[in-house]
């Protein structure tokens with residue numbers, strides 16, 4: 001079976017299965033609240049989507065930080081996937097990645113221009129990861145003040161016996177921007193619960209504008225959101241160099257023709273840097289290379305041919 | 314060209330892989346022990362008004 005076909009099947013399953021609580025769309029719509037919600041999936045899939053049965057990594061990390069808790073569990077869960085597969089879940093199962101792939105294909109069909117993104121766009125995703133997923137929720141935690149005395153409310157922690165300050169949880173600042181939240185959480189929740197319409201204001205409008213801009217961009221750019229804005233991809237990509245799954249380029253076969261780059265959904269030059277944080281491990285380049293220079297391997301393989309790790313740019 | 318017997322990946326990367334496997338396992342176990350993650354994440358998903366765009 002062809003790899004691209006397998007990948008499409010995998011992306012379809014990756015879109016349906018994490019959102020398979022179809023009951024939520026029935027007569028008495030209620031978000032899924034079962035045990036699977038504890039599973040932090042290594043994809044950008046909004047847990048506020050009515051039928052989502054797993055948790056979003058970006059949302060989970062923000063939520064733990066907003067509660068003043070170190071997100072050991074959420075980081076461990078995403079890290080476990082990253083360590084094994086690097087960023088492969090971005091290439092193979094993420095619904096938002098899939099949407100971008102589909103839209104770009106549609107853009108080609110209707111002959112829209114292909115706008116290439118500069119390499120520096122990839123720094124953006126780290127800024128979003130650090131700024132809005134980590135620092136934002138932390139900085140917005142505020143102490144709870146007693147209205148009458150004007151002082152911070154303290155209580156005795158029953159576990160430690162120490163006096164501690166009560167606080168208002170921080171804000172999930174990335175979620176306020178996230179277009180996947182708008183698409184998967186915002187629109188369906190408002191459709192299913194018309195009473196929410198009264199609560200909608202400037203934030204909803206802003207999120208819809210962001211979503212609209214991204215949906216337009218996806219038609220003309222290759223995965224702009226993944227490359228410049230996604231904190232989940234930013235985190236997973238950090239593991240590409242040390243994950244079990246590795247890619248290798250045989251420099252004795254590579255002619256630097258760049259067929260791999262043209263076929264790549266994120267326009268990455270794999271022949272220069274096979275295990276870069278930018279690569280989504282989709283494997284499109286392996287099929288595109290006419291010289292069989294690119295291969296999948298693992299970090300423990302001892303290669304008997306003259307394989308060389310090309311110098312990273 | 315590197316010599317043909319050479320390993321594909323440097324030792325530090327293999328070491329980092331093993332270290333990170335242990336670290337992730339530790340993080341997950343410690344996280345579960347520390348907090349009721351199931352309840353926290355379920356509540357997070359119900360209460361994520363920011364996802365929807367309210368607030």
Ligand code: SF4
Nearest residue numbers: 046056059175178181
């Ligand atoms: S809004 Fe975005 S970041 Fe937040 S939980 Fe939903 S998908 Fe995740």
Ligand code: SF4
Nearest residue numbers: 090094097226230233
């Ligand atoms: S970078 Fe983010 S949106 Fe893109 S495929 Fe990965 S998790 Fe999904």
Ligand code: SF4
Nearest residue numbers: 264279280282283285
């Ligand atoms: S470099 Fe190859 S495997 Fe990586 S994202 Fe591009 S086409 Fe996919």
